[in-house]
Amino acid sequence: MSKTKIFAHRGASGYAPENTLEAFALAITQGADGIELDVQLTKDGIPVVIHDETIDRVTEKKGWVKDYTLKELKELTVLKNKFPEYSAAKIPTLEEVLDAVKASGIQVNIELKTGIYWYPEIEQKVADLVKKAGMKERVIYSSFNHYSIQQMKKIVPEAETAYLYSDVILNVAEYAKNTKVDGLHPAVYHVKMADFLKEYLGSNLNVRVWTVNEKADMKWLIDAGVTAIITNYPDMAVQIKKRDVI
Numbered sequence: 001m002s003k004t005k006i007f008a009h010r011g012a013s014g015y016a017p018e019n020t021l022e023a024f025a026l027a028i029t030q031g032a033d034g035i036e037l038d039v040q041l042t043k044d045g046i047p048v049v050i051h052d053e054t055i056d057r058v059t060e061k062k063g064w065v066k067d068y069t070l071k072e073l074k075e076l077t078v079l080k081n082k083f084p085e086y087s088a089a090k091i092p093t094l095e096e097v098l099d100a101v102k103a104s105g106i107q108v109n110i111e112l113k114t115g116i117y118w119y120p121e122i123e124q125k126v127a128d129l130v131k132k133a134g135m136k137e138r139v140i141y142s143s144f145n146h147y148s149i150q151q152m153k154k155i156v157p158e159a160e161t162a163y164l165y166s167d168v169i170l171n172v173a174e175y176a177k178n179t180k181v182d183g184l185h186p187a188v189y190h191v192k193m194a195d196f197l198k199e200y201l202g203s204n205l206n207v208r209v210w211t212v213n214e215k216a217d218m219k220w221l222i223d224a225g226v227t228a229i230i231t232n233y234p235d236m237a238v239q240i241k242k243r244d245v246i
């Protein structure tokens with residue numbers, strides 16, 4: 001069977017509200033090897049798992065995550081989601097997610113959301129929680145902010161890291177190697193534009209492609225032997241990997 005790991009993007013977010021305990025639990029049930037999640041900091045400096053810098057899209061309120069305390073965020077329900085059966089889902093803290101998935105043995109790709117707003121000491125706070133959970137060996141840090149990844153490497157030199165990017169970067173594999181980063185996390189749409197996969201796979205870096213939601217792309221990348229695909233539909237990818245469906 002292919003060595004490609006299946007990572008659930010924001011949990012099994014094709015079936016449950018993204019970045020919630022419910023979506024992560026479902027990912028485990030569906031057989032994912034890992035989960036991907038996004039981390040921001042609250043006003044009181046607590047790492048919380050939410051994709052956007054604002055709460056507008058997933059809650060009934062508006063505003064920046066950084067302007068809400070954890071207590072205030074916990075009073076909100078993740079209302080705006082397309083899955084009525086999960087209407088009670090809340091925004092989880094990173095600590096809650098790590099506690100919830102620890103026993104399953106899955107890997108966790110923590111995406112540091114330091115693109116629009118670079119939260120003070122987010123890298124240290126996240127690293128502390130991972131250490132407290134005893135999950136250092138199972139975590140991969142990624143970010144579109146490559147300085148943030150370098151900051152994480154200063155704090156935890158042995159941490160597994162990866163550069164996220166959505167546009168094409170010239171000689172990206174060489175760049176990652178020169179800056180001692182372990183992996184490349186490119187967007188699927190750009191991997192498909194030209195023969196970039198050859199360069200990436202030839203580099204021996206870990207290559208985890210996002211967000212792979214089409215069956216044909218899943219099959220192509222699994223056959224190519226990428227390290228992982230990051231998908232909203234882990235059940236589909238698991239089936240394709242097992243050759244249960246084509």
Ligand code: G3P
Nearest residue numbers: 036038111142164210230
């Ligand atoms: O980490 C892969 C992917 O999640 C990056 O994009 O916007 O979904 O966080 P985004």
Ligand code: MG
Nearest residue numbers: 036037038111
């Ligand atoms: Mg993400």
